[in-house]
Amino acid sequence: MLNARQTELLKLIVEDYIKTARPVSSNALCDIMNCSSATVRNEMAFLEDTGLIEKTHISSGRVPSEKGYRYYVDNIMVPKELNGDDMLKLQTLVHNHSLMLADYITKSVEIVSEMTSLTAVVLGSSSSENLISKVEVVPVTENTLVAIIITDKGHVEHKNVIIDEKVSSDDIKKTVDLINKLIVGTPIDEASSKLEYEVKPVIGKYIKQSEALYNAFYNAFNDFANQSFTMRGRSNILMQPEFDDTEKLRDIINKFEDKELINSIKEDENGINIYIGSENDLSDEVTVIKTKYSVNGEEGTIALIGPKRMEYDRVISLLDYITKNINDR
Amino acid sequence: MLNARQTELLKLIVEDYIKTARPVSSNALCDIMNCSSATVRNEMAFLEDTGLIEKTHISSGRVPSEKGYRYYVDNIMVPKELNGDDMLKLQTLVHNHSLMLADYITKSVEIVSEMTSLTAVVLGSSSSENLISKVEVVPVTENTLVAIIITDKGHVEHKNVIIDEKVSSDDIKKTVDLINKLIVGTPIDEASSKLEYEVKPVIGKYIKQSEALYNAFYNAFNDFANQSFTMRGRSNILMQPEFDDTEKLRDIINKFEDKELINSIKEDENGINIYIGSENDLSDEVTVIKTKYSVNGEEGTIALIGPKRMEYDRVISLLDYITKNINDR
DNA sequence: TTTAGCACTCTTTTTTATCGATTGCTATTT
DNA sequence: AAATAGCAATCGATAAAAAAGAGTGCTAAA
Numbered sequence: 262m263l264n265a266r267q268t269e270l271l272k273l274i275v276e277d278y279i280k281t282a283r284p285v286s287s288n289a290l291c292d293i294m295n296c297s298s299a300t301v302r303n304e305m306a307f308l309e310d311t312g313l314i315e316k317t318h319i320s321s322g323r324v325p326s327e328k329g330y331r332y333y334v335d336n337i338m339v340p341k342e343l344n345g346d347d348m349l350k351l352q353t354l355v356h357n358h359s360l361m362l363a364d365y366i367t368k369s370v371e372i373v374s375e376m377t378s379l380t381a382v383v384l385g386s387s388s389s390e391n392l393i394s395k396v397e398v399v400p401v402t403e404n405t406l407v408a409i410i411i412t413d414k415g416h417v418e419h420k421n422v423i424i425d426e427k428v429s430s431d432d433i434k435k436t437v438d439l440i441n442k443l444i445v446g447t448p449i450d451e452a453s454s455k456l457e458y459e460v461k462p463v464i465g466k467y468i469k470q471s472e473a474l475y476n477a478f479y480n481a482f483n484d485f486a487n488q489s490f491t492m493r494g495r496s497n498i499l500m501q502p503e504f505d506d507t508e509k510l511r512d513i514i515n516k517f518e519d520k521e522l523i524n525s526i527k528e529d530e531n532g533i534n535i536y537i538g539s540e541n542d543l544s545d546e547v548t549v550i551k552t553k554y555s556v557n558g559e560e561g562t563i564a565l566i567g568p569k570r571m572e573y574d575r576v577i578s579l580l581d582y583i584t585k586n587i588n589d590r
Numbered sequence: 591m592l593n594a595r596q597t598e599l600l601k602l603i604v605e606d607y608i609k610t611a612r613p614v615s616s617n618a619l620c621d622i623m624n625c626s627s628a629t630v631r632n633e634m635a636f637l638e639d640t641g642l643i644e645k646t647h648i649s650s651g652r653v654p655s656e657k658g659y660r661y662y663v664d665n666i667m668v669p670k671e672l673n674g675d676d677m678l679k680l681q682t683l684v685h686n687h688s689l690m691l692a693d694y695i696t697k698s699v700e701i702v703s704e705m706t707s708l709t710a711v712v713l714g715s716s717s718s719e720n721l722i723s724k725v726e727v728v729p730v731t732e733n734t735l736v737a738i739i740i741t742d743k744g745h746v747e748h749k750n751v752i753i754d755e756k757v758s759s760d761d762i763k764k765t766v767d768l769i770n771k772l773i774v775g776t777p778i779d780e781a782s783s784k785l786e787y788e789v790k791p792v793i794g795k796y797i798k799q800s801e802a803l804y805n806a807f808y809n810a811f812n813d814f815a816n817q818s819f820t821m822r823g824r825s826n827i828l829m830q831p832e833f834d835d836t837e838k839l840r841d842i843i844n845k846f847e848d849k850e851l852i853n854s855i856k857e858d859e860n861g862i863n864i865y866i867g868s869e870n871d872l873s874d875e876v877t878v879i880k881t882k883y884s885v886n887g888e889e890g891t892i893a894l895i896g897p898k899r900m901e902y903d904r905v906i907s908l909l910d911y912i913t914k915n916i917n918d919r
Numbered sequence: 920t921t922t923a924g925c926a927c928t929c930t931t932t933t934t935t936a937t938c939g940a941t942t943g944c945t946a947t948t949t
Numbered sequence: 950a951a952a953t954a955g956c957a958a959t960c961g962a963t964a965a966a967a968a969a970g971a972g973t974g975c976t977a978a979a
Contacts, residue, residue: 296921300922306974361734363750394730401723405744407746417730421692421746511829514825514828628953634942647961649959650941
């Protein structure tokens with residue numbers, strides 16, 4: 262355990278490094294610490310022994326280690342009250358009651374991503390938990406129409422379809438009714454196979470030329486099941502000074518393209534969870550902060566990804582604020 | 591004008607540089623040119639005087655200049671016949687007749703972007719040329735619904751809406767009918783203001799509690815009007831060796847985020863147009879290749895963006911192939 | 920317990936040296 | 950007249966050496 266001065270010192274080192282991205286020297290802190298640089302150095306030596314800070318080379322200033330960030334986050338940092346500016350940006354969203362849940366969530370992380378220069382990810386409830394609650398078809402022209410799929414969680418997708426012109430609107434209606442009858446209540450990820458094994462054999466009997474429509478829904482279900490997350494501010498991370506070498510940059514960008522990996526971010530613990538460097542599966546170079554939201558039976562995860570050197574106190578407050586507001590919907 | 595040997599030399603230099611990304615020496619070419627390196631050097635000196643190639647430093651090999659690429663593209667290069675592999679990847683798409691136009695175009699550039707490692711942009715017909723052909727509403731739950739907007743060019747957008755629960759389905763129908771009656775045929779970018787000045791005053795008289803629905807369409811029209819392009823393979827450019835320094839990388843990524851700038855890419859000349867380095871407004875470091883498509887009255891631009899050092903012969907063929915296929919739809 | 924002082928270490932920057940690739944030019948050959 | 954061989958000259962890239970600067974660790978004194 263650290264004493265008061267050691268705690269203060271670690272706090273100063275972490276916060277200074279977060280601000281400047283440069284190793285912190287003993288000299289730079291002795292004014293604030295009200296003691297000589299030698300004293301600061303003695304305490305620094307202790308913090309280094311404890312593994313909370315480290316040098317980039319033998320005679321450099323100190324930077325927080327992973328463990329140091331962890332200690333800072335767990336024991337020192339207090340979430341930062343949102344300032345007027347931040348608050349204002351979020352208020353207009355929070356008070357907009359005409360957004361449906363999914364849109365509201367997307368918009369929330371979009372704003373937070375922009376405010377923090379971090380990359381934000383929303384991992385909604387998995388497609389096995391989203392049940393089809395309705396399919397609908399809207400005619401566009403003689404031979405095109407829009408197939409609409411709506412889930413019980415309120416997610417909506419549309420897909421444009423070209424149909425064989427010989428299909429009558431009556432047949433379309435019959436097909437849609439049939440699909441609705443057989444497929445409502447099915448999880449999205451099972452919908453396409455259910456369509457294949459239960460609807461397809463029946464559909465042919467009653468309705469000729471139903472193939473195009475069948476295919477449209479088949480593909481729509483598949484696409485819907487596979488689009489599993491939303492990502493905002495992808496390129497924000499490029500602007501961080503720690504990613505000033507192309508090697509790291511390309512590595513991270515490639516990770517961002519890896520759907521499996523991003524999906525594995527999904528959180529199952531409650532509260533705000535912070536994974537610093539090697540604690541996450543993405544990269545030792547980043548911190549992932551994530552939390553679950555849960556509203557009207559829909560559960561999902563919101564994650565923020567950025568350099569380990571991030572403003573934890575502010576980011577946590579922002580994330581907390583938006584998830585609370587999502588939960589309260 | 592260049593003689594046969596000079597032409598051959600420029601061709602070799604450009605193509606070698608495109609392949610290797612390293613300055614081309616006289617020695618490397620004398621075998622193929624069937625003469626000594628001194629002779630190659632003499633010709634190189636001539637090409638350099640003409641401004642077609644340049645050195646990276648006083649004793650380096652040569653790289654094509656902007657003017658050199660231009661000459662190569664205009665006078666030397668012949669579009670490369672698509673190989674079996676490329677052909678195959680495109681064929682399955684071309685023969686897929688169940689995709690509506692907009693989807694087909696998006697899918698096309700997606701594939702080409704992937705095949706070429708370039709960034710692809712589709713700039714559809716401007717929102718002033720897209721006329722509303724139909725709006726429709728599908729109920730989801732008691733107090734939510736999906737508003738659907740369809741344009742005469744076959745573009746479809748949906749927007750989720752939360753309505754005041756007091757609105758009866760009959761009132762919704764009336765509202766939609768009214769909007770349809772007054773707004774069909776209006777260009778998208780004028781739709782929201784027309785809604786405000788012509789529909790809003792009327793709607794209140796007949797239907798109480800119409801505000802939510804009105805707002806939904808108002809926003810939907812606005813959003814629809816402003817989403818003006820599709821971009822694929824954004825991060826491909828990161829992988830090119832010429833963008834191995836973070837400075838350039840960040841510059842380009844920022845340009846990609848600039849909607850105005852991307853929108854200004856729009857092409858008005860016919861055929862495939864190539865803008866090398868300073869010839870385009872994006873960056874001296876890139877080439878933009880673009881062409882118009884035009885089908886069923888819908889006109890738009892497809893653009894490919896990549897390093898100046900790109901396989902012009904192959905890229906041009908691919909772009910030509912997909913636009914031809916789009917035009918033939 | 921704190922601090923002043925100083926040697927020590929390591930990075931960064933600058934300088935110098937060496938090597939190798941490639942050119943431009945000149946003199947020679949074809 | 951055109952092509953080439955030969956060679957000095959130039960510059961990048963790599964390595965080594967030197968100098969400057971930042972910051973530490975340790976010792977001895979306050």
